[in-house]
Amino acid sequence: MALNTLTDTELGDVYAFAVQLGKDAGKLLLDAATSRFGGGGQQVFTEKDNAVDIVTKTDEDVEAFIKSSIAQKYPHHKFLGEETYSKGASRDYLIEKDSPTWCVDPLDGTVNYTHLFPMFCVSIGFIVGGEPVMGVICAPFLNQLFSACRGRGAWLNETQRLPLIRDPVPPMPANAPGGCxxxxxxxxxxxxxxxxxxxxxxxxxxxxxxxxxxxxxxxxxxxxxxxxxxxxxxxxxxxxxxxxxxxxxxxxxxxxxxxxxxxxxxxxxxxxxxxxxxxxxxxxxxxxxxxxxxxxxxxxxxxxxxxxxxxxxxxxxxxxxxxxxxxxxxxxx
Structure with a gap:
């Protein structure tokens, strides 16, 4: 796929911005989680479609932060976030191929977050021509930052290239799915x-x-x-x-x-x-x-x-x- 709407330099700038944005949003998640330590009561949430499809104020606050940050830096880019989309009546697929689009889940694993189970994260994807070309995932409770941009490799915490075992990368087991x-x-x-x-x-x-x-x-x-x-x-x-x-x-x-x-x-x-x-x-x-x-x-x-x-x-x-x-x-x- 040709990234015909962005130069390589521009895509690199978007990537650097997204990595920092993921770190900042992850800190918001971590601060919200740790603020509950030593307190009482349960995390307040609202049900959407059913009792396991929920949203918290943290979801909404972090999405608002990410959306505002992107709008200031890239006002002509489109934005699709879970919480803003979920409030609409439509469930249509809305990604357009002609516009660079940010695709964001401010808190994936909301149920985990409400229970302080550490498997929750912020997810920031960037789509060009209908295809994801860049991604940043910050799991702050785990101190893990995953990031990648097409042609620039995939990384854990910006220093360790993915996959972690690389020399050589293991083949799939001969009896797969056995051994998987x-x-x-x-x-x-x-x-x-x-x-x-x-x-x-x-x-x-x-x-x-x-x-x-x-x-x-x-x-x-x-x-x-x-x-x-x-x-x-x-x-x-x-x-x-x-x-x-x-x-x-x-x-x-x-x-x-x-x-x-x-x-x-x-x-x-x-x-x-x-x-x-x-x-x-x-x-x-x-x-x-x-x-x-x-x-x-x-x-x-x-x-x-x-x-x-x-x-x-x-x-x-x-x-x-x-x-x-x-x-x-x-x-x-």
Whole structure:
């Protein structure tokens, strides 16, 4: 993709600005969290669609800070944030290809934040031509800053290049998904329906975790199943190489824009969560940002029998063979 609306120097300036903005926003999150230490009562929040889809004053305050900072520096750029979007009636996909757009989740992992579980972060993505080209993720409670810009590498705390194991980058396990850490989320769709997304996810989790040969031949015997409560951090940890596979449905573009930019720059693969009709031979297409369906595979090096990309694609097909199709359709995507 040609970044035809920004010069390389301009993109570098945007990147430097975004990294500092992520640090500043992360400090706001950390200050808000630590201000509760030693106090009493519970964090006040408001429900949106249901009891696990919530917003706090911190979400709103941090988004307002980020939006104001961007407007002052780049008044002609467009802005899409979770809290401003959520207040509208539409659920259409609103990213336009003709305008550089900031895509922001001021607090991903709000439920975690309310419980002071440290897996929460600020996510700042920058989109050009409809594609995420830059991302900054700040997890202040963990003292972790993930960042990437196309052509400039992906980094942890600005000093450690991603993935963390690099010399060489490990290939995908020959028996993948065996030997893999599988990351997933329960999501906010909790409808008690056998054909609903919750049941489809649980069925898929069981397939990935069960012994080889179990579950009608779908058992994947993964090393472990992890759920952080933050899609943004799931992607960051996949870029880091800590997670081998992330499979999820139901996320919005502000949840994943920054993480996709970081993972792709680190050498990871991101495609659709839903198995194509012929999962064994179908072309592995790049993910559509607003699709709400994501399968990510960590950066991988070559083995004696395949390239890193071939190993990633093989792993994606093995995941598709074991998971069920999810339903998160939306207009415009």
């Amino acid at each position: 850490i599988f990351s997933c989320e329960w999501g906010k769709d909790r409808k008690d329906r056998p054909d609903g997304n919750l049941y489809r996810k649980v069925d898929s989790f069981l397939n990935m975790a069960a012994e080889v040969g179990g579950r009608g031949g779908k058992g994947g015997m993964v090393h472990g199943v992890r759920s952080l409560g933050s899609a943004t951090l799931d992607l960051a940890y996949t870029a880091m190489g800590a997670f081998d596979i992330w499979w999820e449905g139901g996320c919005w573009e502000w949840d994943v824009a920054a993480g996709i930019a970081i993972l792709q720059e680190a050498g990871g693969l991101v495609t659709t969560a839903n198995p194509p009709e012929d999962a064994a031979t179908a072309k592995i297409e790049d993910v559509r940002l607003g699709s709400r369906l994501y399968l990510a595979i960590r950066p991988a090096g070559p083995s004696t029998t395949e390239s890193g990309r071939q190993g990633q694609e093989r792993t994606a097909r093995e995941v598709w063979r074991r998971v069920r199709e999810l339903d998160y359709t939306r207009p415009g995507a």
